[in-house]
Structures are given as structure tokens and as C-alpha cells.
Amino acid sequence: MKKVLSYFRSMTFGMILLVIVMALSLAGSLIPQQEAAMTYVNAYGSQTAMLLLGLGFTDIFHTWYFYTLEILLCLNLLLCSILRFPKTRKAGERLKRRAQEAALDKPFHYIEEYQKITSYLSAVHFTKAETSNGALVYTKHLMGFYGSFFVHLSILLVLLFGSLVLMTPKVTDQTVMPGEALTLSDGTTITCDSFHIQDETGKLDYASVLTAASPDGKQSKTQEIRVNEPMRFGSYKIYQQTYGTAGRIQITNTENGAVDVQYLTDPCFLSIDQRNGIYFEALYPAYYREEDGSFTLITSTDRSYPDPVYRIQSITDGMSAAVLAFPGEEIHMEEITFTFLDPAEYPGLRIKHVAAWLYGGLYFSFGLMVAALYLCFFTVPVAVKVTEEGYTICSSKDQEGLEIALAALCAEHGGQRGA
Amino acid sequence: MDICFFAALIIYFLASVIQFVASAMKKDGLHKIARVVFLAGFVLHTAYTVWRGIVAGRLPLANQFEFASGFAWAIVVLGFIMYSRLKQEWVMTAAMPMTFLILSYAAFQPMQIKDIMPALRSTWFALHIGSAAFSYASFAISAGLGVGYLVQLKKGKSADDPRMKQMDYLGYRVICLGFLLLTVVIFSGAIWAEQAWSSWWSWDPKETWALITWIFYAIYLHQRLRLKWQGKRMAWLAIIAFILVIFTFAGVNLLLPGLHSYATT
Numbered sequence: 138m139k140k141v142l143s144y145f146r147s148m149t150f151g152m153i154l155l156v157i158v159m160a161l162s163l164a165g166s167l168i169p170q171q172e173a174a175m176t177y178v179n180a181y182g183s184q185t186a187m188l189l190l191g192l193g194f195t196d197i198f199h200t201w202y203f204y205t206l207e208i209l210l211c212l213n214l215l216l217c218s219i220l221r222f223p224k225t226r227k228a229g230e231r232l233k234r235r236a237q238e239a240a241l242d243k244p245f246h247y248i249e250e251y252q253k254i255t256s257y258l259s260a261v262h263f264t265k266a267e268t269s270n271g272a273l274v275y276t277k278h279l280m281g282f283y284g285s286f287f288v289h290l291s292i293l294l295v296l297l298f299g300s301l302v303l304m305t306p307k308v309t310d311q312t313v314m315p316g317e318a319l320t321l322s323d324g325t326t327i328t329c330d331s332f333h334i335q336d337e338t339g340k341l342d343y344a345s346v347l348t349a350a351s352p353d354g355k356q357s358k359t360q361e362i363r364v365n366e367p368m369r370f371g372s373y374k375i376y377q378q379t380y381g382t383a384g385r386i387q388i389t390n391t392e393n394g395a396v397d398v399q400y401l402t403d404p405c406f407l408s409i410d411q412r413n414g415i416y417f418e419a420l421y422p423a424y425y426r427e428e429d430g431s432f433t434l435i436t437s438t439d440r441s442y443p444d445p446v447y448r449i450q451s452i453t454d455g456m457s458a459a460v461l462a463f464p465g466e467e468i469h470m471e472e473i474t475f476t477f478l479d480p481a482e483y484p485g486l487r488i489k490h491v492a493a494w495l496y497g498g499l500y501f502s503f504g505l506m507v508a509a510l511y512l513c514f515f516t517v518p519v520a521v522k523v524t525e526e527g528y529t530i531c532s533s534k535d536q537e538g539l540e541i542a543l544a545a546l547c548a549e550h551g552g553q554r555g556a
Numbered sequence: 557m558d559i560c561f562f563a564a565l566i567i568y569f570l571a572s573v574i575q576f577v578a579s580a581m582k583k584d585g586l587h588k589i590a591r592v593v594f595l596a597g598f599v600l601h602t603a604y605t606v607w608r609g610i611v612a613g614r615l616p617l618a619n620q621f622e623f624a625s626g627f628a629w630a631i632v633v634l635g636f637i638m639y640s641r642l643k644q645e646w647v648m649t650a651a652m653p654m655t656f657l658i659l660s661y662a663a664f665q666p667m668q669i670k671d672i673m674p675a676l677r678s679t680w681f682a683l684h685i686g687s688a689a690f691s692y693a694s695f696a697i698s699a700g701l702g703v704g705y706l707v708q709l710k711k712g713k714s715a716d717d718p719r720m721k722q723m724d725y726l727g728y729r730v731i732c733l734g735f736l737l738l739t740v741v742i743f744s745g746a747i748w749a750e751q752a753w754s755s756w757w758s759w760d761p762k763e764t765w766a767l768i769t770w771i772f773y774a775i776y777l778h779q780r781l782r783l784k785w786q787g788k789r790m791a792w793l794a795i796i797a798f799i800l801v802i803f804t805f806a807g808v809n810l811l812l813p814g815l816h817s818y819a820t821t
Contacts, residue, residue, distance in 0.1 A: 155775055156775070163768060342677075364752050365677060365748075
């Protein structure tokens with residue numbers, strides 16, 4: 138058991154895992170991911186495609202073996218972090234003891250040198266401690282010992298919180314027409330007050346003004362959302378994800394004066410009595426009128442609608458007739474008048490329900506890792522023993538950087554001694 | 557003002573040639589001239605970058621040309637900072653040709669100033685792209701030092717020579733800086749992606765290759781710190797790692813379309 142644990146926490150095991158993650162990521166970036174099976178057959182031939190599909194290489198980042206690798210990496214990080222901590226905690230004390238016991242290798246020639254060195258060390262923020270034998274031990278950057286520990290711990294936290302943030306949220310994509318409201322499963326309502334696709338300078342930028350309200354209506358918030366500026370309301374985060382264009386039709390009852398405006402996105406039957414009405418088929422962005430008077434409908438104009446036209450079926454007593462209707466036109470059927478209006482743009486929202494503390498944990502892990510890397514690479518723990526006879530420098534950061542750090546300190550002190 | 561850019565490119569080339577000649581002939585005077593010429597190129601390059609930023613009304617790092625130019629600019633800045641501290645000519649010998657090569661790549665990219673897409677209008681833009689430029693610059697210098705190390709080794713210099721040791725150590729230290737900055741790049745990108753696209757990680761090719769690069773440098777650092785690898789092996793690793801950086805920077809945009817595809821134009 139001890140041997141197994143020892144292997145799981147070893148650097149060799151960690152390196153092997155990293156190399157495999159790297160190789161799989163490489164494969165995942167070169168092979169298109171999450172495409173339809175036929176895409177792979179067309180691209181690679183049926184045999185290779187079957188092999189890729191069978192091995193899960195077409196969705197490599199969500200395969201069981203990729204998750205297993207992540208779990209093993211977490212285990213490796215956990216074991217090496219936990220087991221390293223007691224050693225790390227004592228490293229500072231060990232360094233002080235080593236300095237205390239070290240022989241002086243840089244003798245002073247004049248008493249002024251002793252004063253110069255001690256004042257220099259105090260000036261550059263070394264912490265002074267007096268030992269029982271009268272020597273002074275100056276220490277600096279002892280936190281540097283924790284660098285490696287915190288780096289590994291923060292990677293572990295990034296993996297944990299990152300996985301939770303990716304896997305736990307409930308994400309739904311919804312469209313909402315301007316002026317209309319969505320009611321979420323817990324009763325929270327999101328009303329789209331307005332939507333526009335240009336910013337104040339006329340540049341393309343999709344923005345919706347939303348009002349979110351809690352189920353009891355006690356809390357509400359109004360905010361304009363656009364890319365990079367989602368709205369946070371309770372545990373919800375609402376993003377401006379996409380946009381679309383819908384047809385609009387005004388239905389007027391001439392007898393009682395009732396007026397209703399409906400948005401047309403999908404084919405639908407607007408019926409008066411289940412027998413008569415109009416069947417909306419599609420909205421086209423533009424059309425071209427041929428010389429013989431017929432129309433050619435244009436399906437794509439970079440998502441704008443310069444000359445919109447509605448294609449509908451007018452249904453009377455079960456008989457249908459294809460009709461093209463332009464904004465402003467009316468169709469009368471008994472007491473009902475259908476008026477075709479200019480199309481309207483509407484937002485597509487992404488609504489994410491995730492606990493805020495998970496994001497807090499993830500961002501804390503990010504910050505911790507950056508700080509830990511700084512500690513690890515840019516703070517070298519060092520101790521200097523000084524007596525009236527001379528001094529010696531100790532650093533137990535067991536890296537080859539030690540020699541150069543010592544040389545730099547010696548050179549600075551040498552300059553002072555020369556003076 | 558484009559003339560400033562091309563003048564800087566030519567001057568960087570001249571500085572690299574003078575530096576190589578100076579190194580081959582061991583002439584200190586020529587080294588000094590190379591540095592002055594390099595500095596002149598840097599002044600022109602900076603002037604062009606500032607002008608472009610003013611005209612565009614934003615940080616000029618939004619497309620492949622601008623980023624490559626910023627990347628080259630960051631190499632010069634790091635090169636001068638390192639030189640001012642170490643006073644070692646091989647720092648400039650590594651930085652000068654790298655600057656010229658990266659800026660040459662920029663010269664082949666479309667140079668028009670365009671409005672940035674809404675997704676790039678973010679407070680994270682400066683931190684994410686700025687740290688990427690300096691991270692890549694650190695890796696470029698480490699690769700340059702790696703090449704310099706291998707050339708010196710080939711010329712018969714001993715790995716125990718103090719200058720060779722210093723070159724090897726400095727290569728490792730700039731990788732430490734680059735690695736820290738690359739971590740900032742990945743994390744700031746993740747936070748930004750969550751704001752813009754609702755997911756902090758989506759295995760987009762650029763994200764994946766940034767992770768591959770990060771893992772490779774993590775392996776480099778472990779080999780160095782724990783297994784005490786030094787010298788020739790580390791020089792080769794630094795060069796290979798930089799090839800990954802270049803692929804992440806340019807190759808992914810050209811060959812693997814994804815969420816970062818806007819950076820190609």
C-alpha cells in the first residue's frame with residue numbers, strides 16, 4: 138500500500154499523466170470534435186471514422202478515460218500537496234538552524250564591515266534574530282518555501298472548482314420577444330424591455346434591456362446586457378447569446394375592437410374558427426421582382442431584412458391559396474383583419490443557474506496559483522549568519538539558482554566591504 | 557506612418573547582422589553600435605505602435621499583425637531590461653534576431669486598422685493580450701538563448717564555462733517569467749470567456765494549444781527543478797517549446813478555426 142501511495146504521489150507519475158493529457162489534447166484539437174458521424178466518414182473514410190468513433194476521439198474531452206486522467210491528476214496533486222506540507226512547514230526553521238550552525242566563510246577584515254553588512258541586511262528587509270551564542274541570523278523570503286506547495290494545491294483547486302463550474306450549472310437557451318417575459322422554473326421572471334443591435338456610435342453590438350424579478354416580486358433588477366456584460370440576478374447569470382428576426386402580425390377584431398400583436402418565428406396557423414385563417418410559412422428578408430411580374434424570394438442577406446416579405450397560405454373553407462404579403466398589407470376574413478407589420482429583432486438569451494460560491498472558489502484558485510508561482514520562482518529563501526568575525530549565507534532552496542543568488546549577494550556585500 | 561514600421565524592420569535586421577559580426581569578430585565597439593541601431597529600431601517601432609493605438613482608439617493588439625508587432629516589441633523591452641541588469645552580449649544576440657523574425661511575420665499580415673468586434677471590447681483585453689505578448693517574448697528569448705547555447709557548445713565551449721552556465725540559467729529564469737505570464741493569460745482568458753461566451757473553458761483550439769504549451773513548460777520546469785536537467789537538454793526543450801508557442805500563436809489561427817478565429821484578420 139505504501140509503495141502504491143508513493144507511486145501515486147511521485148513526480149514520475151505526475152509527468153506521465155501530463156504527457157498523456159497533452160497528447161490527448163493534441164489529438165482533440167486536430168480531430169474535429171462533436172461532429173455528426175458522417176462528417177468523419179467523409180473526412181477520413183469509413184474504417185478510420187469507425188476507429189475514431191469507437192475510441193471516443195470524436196469527443197475526446199468528455200470520454201471516461203479523459204475524466205479518469207483528471208481524477209488521477211487530482212489524486213497525484215492531493216497526495217503530493219498533503220505529504221509535502223509538514224516538510225514545507227519546517228523548512229524555514231531548518232534554514233535558520235543551518236545558518237546558526239554554519240561556519241563563517243567570509244571573514245571581516247575591519248569592524249566597520251560588520252556594521253555595514255548588518256545595516257545593509259536591515260535596509261533590504263531581512264528579519265533579524267539573535268542566537269544563544271551571540272551570532273545574528275538574518276532571514277528573508279521564508280514564504281518562498283511554500284511556493285511549490287501552493288502551486289500544486291492551487292492546480293488541484295482549479296481542477297476541482299473548474300470541473301464543478303463546468304458540470305453543475307443548468308444552462309438553457311431561450312428567446313424572448315421585446316415586451317414579453319419569461320418565467321423560470323422557480324418563478325423568477327425575466328422581461329425583455331427592449332433589444333437593439335447597434336451601439337450609440339452605430340457599430341454592430343447586440344444589447345437587450347432586461348428586468349429580472351424574484352418570484353415574490355420583492356427583488357428586481359434592470360440592466361442592459363451585451364457580450365462581455367451579462368446580468369447576475371441571484372444564482373442566475375443571463376447572457377446576450379444571439380439574436381433573430383421575427384415576423385409581426387396585428388390581429389384586429391372589427392366587431393369588438395380587440396387588437397393583438399403576435400410574433401411569427403415558426404410556421405403556425407392563425408385561425409378564426411379552425412377552418413378559416415392564415416397559415417404562416419416563412420418570413421423572407423428580401424425579394425426580387427422578375428420581368429414577368431413573379432417574385433423570387435431571397436433567403437439570405439447577411440441577417441438584415443431590407444425588403445421583408447411574408448409567405449403565407451390564406452385558408453378559406455378548407456381551401457388554401459399561397460399568398461405573399463408585404464408589411465403594411467391587410468387580409469380581411471369576416472370580422473378579423475390581419476395586418477402584416479415590419480419584422481422585429483429579438484434576443485436569444487442564455488440563462489445559467491450556478492452557485493456564486495463556485496465562481497468565487499475558481500477565481501480564488503486562479504489568484505492563488507499566480508501568487509504561488511511568483512512565490513515559487515521569484516522569492517528565494519535566504520538566511521545570513523553574521524558575527525563580528527565574519528558572515529555566511531545559506532539558502533536551502535535546493536535549486537541551482539542558489540549559487541547565482543549567493544554570488545549576487547556576495548558581490549553586493551563585496552562592494553560594501555571594499556568601501 | 558507605415559514607413560516607420562518597415563524602417564524598424566530593416567533596422568532590426570541591420571542590428572542583428574552587426575551583432576552577429578561583432579560576436580564572430582569579438583569586437584566590443586561593434587556590439588555597442590548594434591545596440592544603438594537596435595534602440596533606433598525600437599524607437600521607430602514604439603512610435604508606430606503608439607500612432608496605431610491613437611488612430612485605432614484602442615490597444616493595438618487586436619489582430620494577427622498587431623499582436624505579432626506587440627510580441628516583437630515585448631522581446632525588445634525584455635532584451636534591454638535583461639541586458640541592463642546582466643551586461644551580457646549574448647542576451648542581445650538572442651533578442652535581436654528573434655525580434656526581426658517575429659516582426660517579419662507581422663509584415664506579411666494585413667495591416668489595415670479595423671474596428672474590433674464587440675466580444676473584444678472588454679476590460680480583460682489589455683491584461684489577456686498584454687501578458688500574452690510578454691509571455692511569448694520571454695519564451696522567444698529563452699529559445700534564442702537555447703540556440704545560442706547549442707551554437708557555443710558546437711563551437712567547443714565547455715558546459716562548465718561560467719558564461720555557458722549563466723546563459724543556461726538565464727534561459728530557465730525567463731521561462732519562469734513566461735510561465736507565470738502564460739498562467740495569467742490562461743486565467744484572464746478563462747474569466748473573460750465566461751463573461752463573453754458563458755463558459756470559462758470550451759476546448760477551443762486556441763485554449764487547448766495554450767494548455768498544451770503550458771503543460772510542456774510545466775514539464776520543462778519539473779525536469780529542471782526536480783531532476784536537475786541542465787545545459788544541452790534544456791536548450792533543446794526550450795527550442796521545442798517555442799515551436800509550440802509559435803503554433804499556438806500563428807498555426808492555430810491559420811489551421812484550426814475556433815472562437816479565436818477573429819484574430820487572423
